[in-house]
Amino acid sequence: TNFNAPLFRTSTDPADAGLNVDAAIQTYFDAGVPAEKLVLGVPFYGKGWAGVSDVDSGLYQPASGAAPGTWEEGSYNYNDIKEKYLSTEKRHWNAEAYVPWLYDPERKIFISYDDPQSLEAKAGYARDLGLAGVMIWELSQGDETLIDAIHQGLAVGGPPRPTAVPSVVAPRPFEN
Helix, strand or coil, X not given: CCCCCCCCCCCCCCCCCCCCHHHHHHHHHHCCCCHHHCEEEEECEEEEEECCCCCHHHCCCCCCEECXXXXXXXXXXXXXXXXXXXXXXXXXXXXXXXXXXXXXXXXXXXXXXXXXXXXXXXXXXXXXXXXXXXXXXXXXXXXXXXHHHHHHHHHHCCCCCCCCCCCCXXXXXXXX
């Protein structure tokens, strides 16, 4: 289990150092793409995993497979998360990655998603770096609280960028 779309890498993240918003944007900058040509995509959905042990509230743990989901296994839209899960499962927040997650220790389900707090941070990040804007995938999966959060982030800016974490890139399954 890991975050669906973390803004920054955490100091304890065991995954590829490039799997976060900041690393992706920095890769484009390193390739010479100007900020005003980049639009940051943000998700109005989350990803869920089943069979997750109750260690660190499910974060960075093995899973037995995808959780039930909204439309397909492992995929939840924000409206469904808000309606069915936020009132019954404990919300956790990672202050390094600027993202929330839910964990249900009884059902052993972990859900990583974006919410108003994380989307405000991402939109503010886009503003602070002078990006062309923010793109939403998929508008119908969210509500006005998410749109308002993006508007707020674009108006006030985002969190400070952390000091760079050493970049140890782990090979992905399709790489040799």
